[in-house]
Amino acid sequence: MAKPYRSRSQVVHELLATIQSEGPVGVTRLTSVVNLTHGRIQEHLGAFEENGLVVCAEGERSAWTLTPRGAQALEELRRVDRAMRDFGINL
């Protein structure tokens, strides 16, 4: 079933949360949890890696884990989500 509209930050939130809870995690697992295509997941992971939010285990291209910086980003996204719930905004 198609997921309702998600902002980019909500997608980022879901991806980082999945990597944190299930990491080290592969792209295939992420596609089923976050409901994005393989290509889109790869794009996001590339951007995350560039910004130091995630790392891939050495020698393996499909075992992603969160860095401390990624955990910090996830915490901020969680706080944003809480604030939006506090405002009652659900767009």
Add this chain to the structure above:
Amino acid sequence: MPSGDAIAVTVVQLATAGAALCGVWRCRRLQRYGSDRRLTALAWFFGLFAAAVLLNVAWQAQVGVAFEERLGGALVGPGPGNATHGAPPYGFTLFRPEGVERANLWLAGHHALMLASLVVGVWAFGTRRPEAPAVAAAAGFVFIGELVPTMLALEAGVALYLAARAFLNHVAVKSPGALQAALGFLLFFVGHLLFSVAHQPGMGHAAFGDVLNLVGIVLLVQVLPGKR
């Protein structure tokens, strides 16, 4: 020289606009990991509100008795060929206060932006309304002046809707942040209600309403996560 009261009101209004702009900045900063239309909507709410307050400051500075001599010329500039004596007080008709409400472009813009800000708030809470806040902007300012009490009442009504939604959200969510948002919107509503019931044609806002608005906006901005 402007009176102490006039300066105090202006300072409170500028602080309110500053707090709302701080909200815009927070919303933008919180989107560094990706765009979020909830934060974008909130940023528009704060931004339009800040712009509305700044236009009101400009209007009050222009028509306020204490400021009239001081800023009247500075705001509109002298007309061509009459830079010294005998110049009409306002060079552009758009800025000339008209009618008993002393309505001009500043005042019309203030109400249009305030309504737009509130409509964005209503939309963000999930209910679309076919409001067209700027629809009256093309009409004459005397006509706008006649609409001022209606616009103030409409602003108070929409603010009441936001306060009611925030309260219901607090009942559902029951978190300190939701309580703070509900309180912020409540003060926001009471401030707008005071603007409406204490309205005197051609005069500025009720000062106490401005203070309530300031506290309300600060509470709302503080719901957004700050720097850590």
